[in-house]
Every structure is written in C-alpha cells, then in structure tokens.
Amino acid sequence: MAIRSRRLRKKLCVDEFQELGCELTLTYREGLDSEAVNACFRAFLAEAIEGNGLGYVGGEDYGFICLARRGSVTEEQRQRVQQWLEGRPELAEFQLSPLIDVWYPQTPVRAQA
Secondary structure, X not given: OOOOOHHHHHHHOOHHHOOEEEEEEEEEXXXXXXXXXXXXXXXXXHXXXXXXXXEXXXXXXEEEEEEOOOOOOOHHHHHHHHHHHHXXXXXXXXXXXXXXXXXXXXXXXXXXX
C-alpha cells in the first residue's frame, strides 16, 4: 500500500483528517398535520442544527448531521441534538446514529488523540 502525503490525506479526509457526523431518522406522531411537521423541522434546523454550529443534509424524515465547516461533529454536539429531539412532542421516535465517517461511512472511526 502506498503512503499518502499529508496534503492528499487532508484532501481525501482520511486518517488524521477524518470527518465525523451522524445519521438521523425522524418519525412524527401519527395524525400530525404538515404545518406542524414543517414547524418542527424548521425549529430543528434553527435550534438543534444551526444553534450548535452544525449542518444538515436531508429532508424532514431522514438526513445526515455534519459540521457546518470542515471538521467533525463532537460527541457533545451529538448529545445536544439528541436532547433537543427528546424534548419534542411532535416526534413519535427518532434514531440518531453514533458518530460515523462522513465521507466513508464503512470506515471505522479513528481514535481521537
């Protein structure tokens, strides 16, 4: 296996430049109208995502949470999102994955130094 230069590792977001995020699946309470779903989702984006310096790619029921800039979501940020979701009566349930590699989800998470 060829050894990659630091510049290439950074460009590819591998090894010490691995970036972490998490997957999210949302299930809304049965009977909730679309206006309530939209309001909840807008609040989620403003408070849980942007309020924690995060970015979100996806829709109202499934997406991926990453850092709003280059880098990794921390476990503390992930916990704040989880706490926000736990307090929402509009949700029947949600699934928030552990931190995973944003670019290469099959790659194990590197131990943080």
